[in-house]
Amino acid sequence: MKNKTFYSHGKLLLSAEYVVLDGALALAIPTKYGQSLIVEPINEPVLHWKSFDETKNIWFETKFELKGNTIEGQDLNNAISNRLIEIFQASKALNPEFLNINQGYNLETHLEFPKNWGLGTSSTLITNIAKWANIDPFQLLDKTFGGSGYDIACAQHHNPITYRIAPDKKIVEPANFNPIFKEQLYFVHLNKKQNSRDGIKHYHENKKNAASTINTINNITLNMISCQTLNFFQDLMVSHENLIAKLTKQTPVKDIYFRDFEGAVKSLGAWGGDFVLVASKQNPTAYFKAKGFNTIIPYGKMAL
Structure with a gap:
């Protein structure tokens, strides 16, 4: 045996x-x-x-x-x-x-x-x-x-x-997602665990007009995969955040914690906890540590 x-x-x-x-x-x-x-x-x-x-x-x-x-x-x-x-x-x-x-x-x-x-x-x-x-x-x-x-x-x-x-x-x-700017992408942990089942319940209770949003999100996903510049990728992140915020009646994480950050921040999975994706021209480690968020992982050390 x-x-x-x-x-x-x-x-x-x-x-x-x-x-x-x-x-x-x-x-x-x-x-x-x-x-x-x-x-x-x-x-x-x-x-x-x-x-x-x-x-x-x-x-x-x-x-x-x-x-x-x-x-x-x-x-x-x-x-x-x-x-x-x-x-x-x-x-x-x-x-x-x-x-x-x-x-x-x-x-x-x-x-x-x-x-x-x-x-x-x-x-x-x-x-x-x-x-x-x-x-x-x-x-x-x-x-x-x-x-x-x-x-x-x-x-x-x-x-x-x-x-x-x-x-x-x-x-x-398979997605051919290997951005040339990946060294400017980071994952930052929000110091708390979010229960995805709670997030899903909130979504189902609040979603309105999801069909039109889905078409736009599909285009954002495809553009994220093919994107060639950090600036465009940041724009896609912000557009995505605003769409989901409007759909679910939630506040984007950047508006809650990182309003003065010079870069884009996007929630991943259920909003309110776990990791966020950060796209920044400069290494953002010092900024996030100063705000008490000490788990900052470069894209290359997280993604397979």
């Missing part, structure tokens, strides 16, 4: 946040940071689960018992434990052969990024478990966390992609 290791990349959504849910063309990048799952077979019908953070410390540990078609946890009131049971049961529904033999496993997850970075703790987990269970990770996502699925696509790719939800399918294509 040999160990198996599965690995998935993290994600960042550069365009079409929110409207990707309604069919907009999104630009997304897999990140150099990801998460692995190590599966070690054992003879006892239990699952020993350990989750390690980026400092190699255990941040969550539990045990599940395998009883026929059911999986029982020790921590009935623990949200993480219950979520894992949900994922395992959904995996079994998609593949009845999964976890149905009289053995168990020692399971370890290893993150390469802090949990509050929002790079895909859940999507990398879903993708790794789907690989182990030999099922479609998009179907597993639909049965568990929900969402657009762009993060699942990023988990499985090694280069930038475009992502679009069409009727009955998800269209993932």
Whole structure:
């Protein structure tokens, strides 16, 4: 009985946040940071689960018992434990052969990024478990966390992609996004985690006239990919922010925190937390550190 290791990349959504849910063309990048799952077979019908953070410390540990078609946890009131049971049961529904033999496993997850970075703790987990269970990770996502699925696509790719939800399918294509000005692009963390499900709920409650906005966002996405100058890219970022702000009745992040910044700032994914994209002629590290934002990662160190 040999160990198996599965690995998935993290994600960042550069365009079409929110409207990707309604069919907009999104630009997304897999990140150099990801998460692995190590599966070690054992003879006892239990699952020993350990989750390690980026400092190699255990941040969550539990045990599940395998009883026929059911999986029982020790921590009935623990949200993480219950979520894992949900994922395992959904995996079994998609593949009845999964976890149905009289053995168990020692399971370890290893993150390469802090949990509050929002790079895909859940999507990398879903993708790794789907690989182990030999099922479609998009179907597993639909049965568990929900969402657009762009993060699942990023988990499985090694280069930038475009992502679009069409009727009955998800269209993932390689994107030739390698801007000549990428050394002037940075990712800055806002020091807080944003729950994407809350952001999606807010979008659905507030969206109006999404169809016309989607057409414009599609054009912005295509222009971002083909853009040859930093100035034009900054203009695209600002246009995108203003469109989503109007659609969702939210305030652009630059207007909240960085009004005096000489450059463009764009939210990525659900607004209000996680990383923002910064495009700046000058290295902006000193500016953001002076405002208390100490996690500033150059594009080349984040993007695959």
